[in-house]
Amino acid sequence: MCTVRCPIRVEVEDNEVKWIEGNPYLLGGSLCARGGAGVALLNDCERPQSPMIRSGPRGSGKWEQVSWEKAIQYVAEKLEKIIARYGARSVVVSTRGGPWQDLFKAFTFALGSPNYTNHDSACGRNVHHASLSVYGLGRKGFDLDIRNTEHLVLFGRNILSSLGVAEVNQVMDMLDRGGRLTYVDVRQTLTGIKAHRFWLVRPGTDYALLLGIINEVLRQGAYDKEFVDRYTEGFEELAAFVEPYTAEWAARECGIRPAEIKKFVEEIATQRPRVIFHRGWMLARYRDSFYASRAIHILNVLMGNIEIPGGQIIAKGAADCGVQPPRSFTSRVKKPEEKRADGVGWKYRHFDAGVGLFHLFYEAMLTEDPYPIKALICYRHDPLTCFPDPEAQKEALERCELLVAIDTHYSEFAWWSDVILPESTYLERETPVALKKGAKPYLFLRQRAVEPRFNTRANWEIVSMLAERLGLTDFFPFRRIEEIWEWQLEPTGYRTEDFQEKGFIPLTDHPILYPRDQLEGKFKTPSGKIEFVSRKLESLDIPSFKAYQSPSRPPKGxxxxxxxxxxxxxxxxxxxxxxxxxxxxxxxxxxxxxxxxxxxxxxxxxxxxxxxxxxxxxxxxxxxxxxxxxxxxxxxxxxxxxxxxxxxxxxxxxxxxxxxxxxxxxxxxxxxxxxxxxxxxxxxxxxxxxxxxx
Amino acid sequence: MNLRRYTLYHNARRCIGCHACEIHCKVNKNLPVGPILCEISCQPLKRVKNIPKTEFLFRSCYHCDDPLCVAACPTGAMKKREDGIVFVDETRCVGCMLCAGACPWHIPQYNPATGKAIKCDLCKDRIDRGLKPACVSKCTTKALELVELRPWGESPG
The missing domain is CATH 2.40.40.20 (Barwin-like endoglucanases)
Structure with missing residues (x-):
């Protein structure tokens, strides 16, 4: 239903969903409105009911409903033609991020294209890259133990509205326990009304506030000196950089009272290390969001909140539980060596080449540089809603000979595309096994609760049909979901039946924390330490710290x-x-x-x-x-x-x-x-x- | 008079105003667009110690000890159970909605799908099976609780 993907339990009678609740073991039955409204999605006629091929100009709304055979045939023929003329690299596949991107990533590579991407440049890329530059671990490299923290600080992270059930309950439990909440935003929100401190700041000045806080933390000596000495690099440079950015200056720049920052730092000085500056999720906002995000990561390090209860816990995988991870589809294919069309990895060497940056493919479409892009397949990703300026996007999409949308609903992109392959809703489909990393890792999958209402297919079925028709059965020989599950689970030693009891397979019964005096080697930076000064960025002539520039004020009116x-x-x-x-x-x-x-x-x-x-x-x-x-x-x-x-x-x-x-x-x-x-x-x-x- | 045995307790400190209770109720009762049997609301934001604040209110049927809707119902469809739950007997309801007029809070609503009145019955079918009402079972933050009331001095159980 929603991309938080809270684990759920579904009761079914005569192929009708009677009850959806949060997984009793993980969420105690709790579920938000969106999760509860899944039944309405299931029974909604205003979603794609069968494969459709466009019969008028793009966006005209003229569609022909076709069989799956015909739709797959159409897509495959077009792909073959495009690949024959422009090479496999001219195909771009984009998905919503998350646990099941592996399937489509592998499909992209099996086709022979390096151009797998997702929505993240309009979402969490800044946080991810900033996290990599500081810790060598990505955005999801940490689990936040909000429940046990003393003080949660949120920079525009409207955590109670952008609702994930488990996370929200962590926050409420923390508040019930007497924990403190500081909220910073350009407006008051559902989250801010629960806060003990609320700062309404001028839009675009988060970075100034963060620099002012770092300055004050250093001035008061309110940081974990031992942790910083032992595990970090570049502290002197940091101190020198933030020196001019005093709390008074920051307060003036953001429009809050100067005494407030001092009082705040005095407070967290007594609460650290159990203070979390939430790393944020969606931070595609301002020109300095990356540096603001780095400053947030740096503050967490100064608090010394790594690998302690009530802090940031390094996400653990299967190996930490003594279990082999489940097999991934990407292990069946070789990543093409071709350079990516979005320039990530060669033109832009400071970006993570795992998914690249979607919006840069538009440039490639328009300029055919480095090479032409002629097909775009979007799975559960709606670039026309996700990225700015849909009209500009459509101009670039004009250069594509094939646009395919795989989705459960009519996205704006689906409406603009050439072929809609309707996916079954999450209540009507299975999904492959995935691993949830974290302090308490577990394996999970999705079972089919009811049979599809309409002529829709599960994601793995769609990939299976495409793979068969395109002759990619080496990559995807599977015909039944049970075969997939068995193949994936084999190295783990678990069986599909093991999901029956709880709906997931816990790999540990207690949170796994590395000993805090043995964190050497846990940070995957070039130096193996937490890098205030990033060796990778500096080696590419990109500064680790950026001088603050005041955001422009809007003209009158x-x-x-x-x-x-x-x-x-x-x-x-x-x-x-x-x-x-x-x-x-x-x-x-x-x-x-x-x-x-x-x-x-x-x-x-x-x-x-x-x-x-x-x-x-x-x-x-x-x-x-x-x-x-x-x-x-x-x-x-x-x-x-x-x-x-x-x-x-x-x-x-x-x-x-x-x-x-x-x-x-x-x-x-x-x-x-x-x-x-x-x-x-x-x-x-x-x-x-x-x-x-x- | 059947005194009510259950009440819904709403912990406003824990409530985040996500409106999930309204959806869980509607899904459980299979309601179309229109009737919403429990409702979250709030006052406009007001500055408290320099922080804009408000609290969420939860309202559904109060299951009055002496319900005016039951008295007003001409067909005997609006009933009160022994445990105090006030509910609509759909087989008798003719959808005249006199109950809504009699209720000081206009709690009973018209269900366009059935042409009859509908209101919160504390999910009595679930209570009878030893379960909690839908809104309580699935409340996002566990802000809602089903509380069992008992006369002063009576021991639990």
Whole structure:
């Protein structure tokens, strides 16, 4: 249902889902609204019901419903033609990140293309790259033990709205236990109302605040000297760099009271090492988000919170539990040696070449440099909703001869594509075995709860059909899910039946922590230490620290467009769910009270939100609890798929307003700068106070 | 008079306003768009010690000791069980909605799918099976609890 993928238990009667709850062992039955509304997705007719091939121009909505044989035949023939003419490297496959990307990654490599990618440059790439540069471990390299921490500090991480059930309960348990919460954002949120300290900062100044905090931490000596001496490198450089960035300066820059930062640091000085600066999830926001993210990682290291209860625990894998990991599909194929079309790994050597950066493929499509890109297959990934400026994206997509969407719902990309291969919903499909790394690693899989309502297939079935037709059976010889599970599980020593008891297979019964005095070798940086000064970045002439640059202020009458999440929707793909749509059918535009007054806007008035060529009209929410420079909306609305009658053209689409931002990337972090758009706001002329008709 | 034996306790400190209870209730009762039998709401944000704050409220049927809806029902469809649960007997309900008018909070709602009234019955079928109501079982943060009431001095069990 949503990409948090909380583990669930489903009760079924006569092929009807009667009850969905959180896994009793992992979540105690708890589930959020989105998880609960899965039944409505299952029974919704407004999702693709059979394979479809476009019969009119792209986006015209003219479709021919076809059989699976015909759809697979069509895709395979097109792929073969493209590969014959432009080579296998001209095919790009993108998926939503997560535990099952292995399947499609392997498929891409089996085709002979190195160009596997995902959505992450509009999400967590900055955090990931920053984490790699500091720890040598990626974004998911740590488990945060929030439950046992003394103080959780969140920088715009609206943890209670971007809801993962387990994580939210950790936060609430921490608060119940008397833990402290500090929340920093450009507006008040569901999370901020639970906080003990709330800083409303000027948009784009997170980095300044972080530098000010580091400065103050060093000035007060409020850091773990022993840990820093033993496991880090570059402390002197860090100290010298942050010297000019005093707490007073930072407070002025962010618009908070100077005494607040000092008081905050005095407080965490008594609580460390059990202080967590949450590393954030989606940080594709500003031009300095990568460096802001590095500063967050550095603060955690200064707290000395690594590998302790109530801190950041290095994620453990199967080997740490004395178990062989399950087999992966990528082990069956050889990664093509061809260089990637997005330039990652050769042109951009500081980026992780595992998934590269999706938006850079658009450049390759347009320029045919380094080589032409002619086919794009998106599995559960909707670039037109995920990335800015869909019109610019469509221009690049024009150069592709084949666009294939594999999804459970009509994504905007699916609507624009040539072929839709409808995937069964998570209640109607199995998935291969995956390993959940963490302090307590476990194996999990998804079982089919009910038979598909419509003519849809599971992801592995779709790959199986494509592999057979394309002659790739060496890579994917499997016909039944049981064969896949058995093959994957063989080295682990577990069997499929072992999932029966709990729905997952725990590999340990207690959290695994490395001894804190034996962390040598656990950090995969070039030096083997935590690197305040990154050897990798420096070797590529990229500075480890970046001087702070104040973000520009919006011109008069314009505002910085920021976006976020609501707890009842996940990105763009739940907006049309009948149950969730009833709770939240449209989004609004938050605007600061004083600014609204200047513009003559009152609560509930219709306002026009205008970029260069795009305009939306939505209701205003007037509040004093948003920074005057910013306007805010919930992402995912303003959809334009006519088959989705509930969400069609309802509300405001932030990414459609982000004209010109498609290649606006943090050059060091690789994340897009999605909060760098100024929009014009005015009271809509459509605000009739009088009624002329009878 | 059948005194109520159960009540729903809502821990506002733990509630995050995620509205999951509303969905779990609707899914369990298989309700169409329209009726929502429990509801999360909040007051607008207000500054408390310089932090904008609000608390979430949870409301469903109060299962009154002396329910006006039961008295108002012309067909005897609105009933009160021995354990105090007030519920709609669908076989008798004609959908006249006098119950909603009689209730000070207009708790009973019209279910367009059945043409009858519907309201929270504390998932009595689940309670009878020793389970908790849907909203309680699946509350995201375990902010909702089913509490058993007993007269002063009476020992539990």
């Amino acid at each position: 314009r505002y910085r467009l920021v976006f976020g999440r609501a707890p009842v929707h996940t990105h763009g793909h739940t907006i049309n769910n009948p149950l969730l749509n009833e709770l939240m059918p449209e989004n609004t535009l938050w605007i600061n009270q004083r600014e609204a007054q200047k513009l003559g806007i009152e609560e509930g008035d219709l306002v026009d939100v205008i970029a260069e060529t795009v305009k939306f009209t939505v209701k205003a929410h007037v509040t004093e609890f948003i920074h005057p420079e910013a306007v805010y909306t919930v992402h995912g609305f303003g959809r334009e798929v006519p088959y989705q009658s509930r969400s069609y053209k309802v509300g405001l689409s932030d990414q459609k307003l982000m004209e010109g931002l498609l290649q606006h990337m943090d050059p060091v972090g690789g994340g897009l700068c999605l909060c760098e758009k100024f929009v014009t706001i005015r009271r809509s002329p459509q605000n009739p106070k009088r009624r002329v008709e009878l």
